[in-house]
Amino acid sequence: MELSADASAAEWRRRIRDGSHKRHTAGLAPGVLQTNLVILPSTHALDFMRFCQRNPKPCPIVGVSDTGDPLFRTLGTDVDVRTDLPRYRVFHNGVLSGEPTDITKLWRRDLVAFAIGCSFTFEHALMAAGIPMRHIDCDVTVPMFRTSIACRPAGPFSGTMVVSMRPIPADRVEDVISICQRFPSAHGTPIHVGDPAAIGISDISQPDYGEPVSINPGEVPTFWGCGVTPQNVVLAARPELCITHAPGHMLITDVAENADEPFTQPYAAAA
């Protein structure tokens, strides 16, 4: 039986877990946080977490598993990183070795999983405020660009930032910034507004990832830190093992998209 897009996050995870949904997750379980995934051996975990703390716009951490624990216990009651994403990418020494739909057999007692915020969250908030998203209207993947912006390094992790671009009507840029301020866990405010060349982008019609979109008269290209950044940075460091989500195949959590902080349970008096 087909599941309707607005079924609950738990239902979608169950469907993904049993192998009956293997496609991307855009639009599924509206209203909850979806996230990027990066899994690393614990030898790299502290440096990667420092890298994310120092680069919160491209790498906003919304969850970290305990070492060896495949559950994200702060993002839902049954969020299992081994089975709950529709497709993964597995890298050995920085080289892609497969795109499985389940990583149960690859899980190890020394792995740490990181959930990293994704742009779906702020896009929904912007559209709710009447700000159009060109790539969604055109049904294409958001255009993404390598930039000359240096990330702040940590241990073996360093590199330049990848950004996503959305054309914004000039008279809505201030609204966009003030709305995005509310979502630090989803890349926060734009990294740059206006001149692509200022951040090392030579041709705005030729994205490095995703697909180009038109920028109409009266619109300003607006750039956000992008979750491709941590993937690139990690792969360049060539860790013995790294597992990520496959593009567009995100983790669906139980956290409300508009939650003050990325946790299923607010702080509450102890039982």
Added chain:
Amino acid sequence: MELSADASAAEWRRRIRDGSHKRHTAGLAPGVLQTNLVILPSTHALDFMRFCQRNPKPCPIVGVSDTGDPLFRTLGTDVDVRTDLPRYRVFHNGVLSGEPTDITKLWRRDLVAFAIGCSFTFEHALMAAGIPMRHIDCDVTVPMFRTSIACRPAGPFSGTMVVSMRPIPADRVEDVISICQRFPSAHGTPIHVGDPAAIGISDISQPDYGEPVSINPGEVPTFWGCGVTPQNVVLAARPELCITHAPGHMLITDVAENADEPFTQPYAAAA
């Protein structure tokens, strides 16, 4: 020569470093971020960082040093955790062993330093909005209370939250929440507004730390996560070594208090 309170952060750090200022840091170098300090051996660093990620209201991380590096390189050009706080507390296996004004001789290659946001930041923003701070008007230390609120655990770190309390005029509570939303790096929005008993506080006139303040008619006791929380949680785990700031003797950074994110340099095109 006495330094005026509004001298720069770098001047105050120099004065503290050479031993000529050994008192608390309240009111010094107005406009910059001051922080709590926790130093731990690297064996505990990943779990402590996970604890902070899971408990951002009492434990907002604003900086993490590289292992063995005594400089907070993202918080200023010369911020040295060994010398730049006026007074420290040194704990062995959770027991206080001294309150030195310099920890250069205790520094080791396996130590990691954490800077944790402090309430000075949001207090200044609230006062700028015309919201009075009773403990400042009365020139006492803010009252702090142990609560029944459980922190989200990580590894050896667990425990209940300590909160600070400020009486807020009932008609300003909404303003307080919306102002504090802008400062997630400084404890963010209140944990609780209203009933002390709901969070396990039996007598609001008997704080566990700091000094009592009056709550006048028309005012509501308002509670924020407090930086004493991570100290208590760390000491309860009895790490072989832990070094913290002494109460009120904070780290003065170069980061602007109203910065979008706690870094001296915004992201910029690589040279």
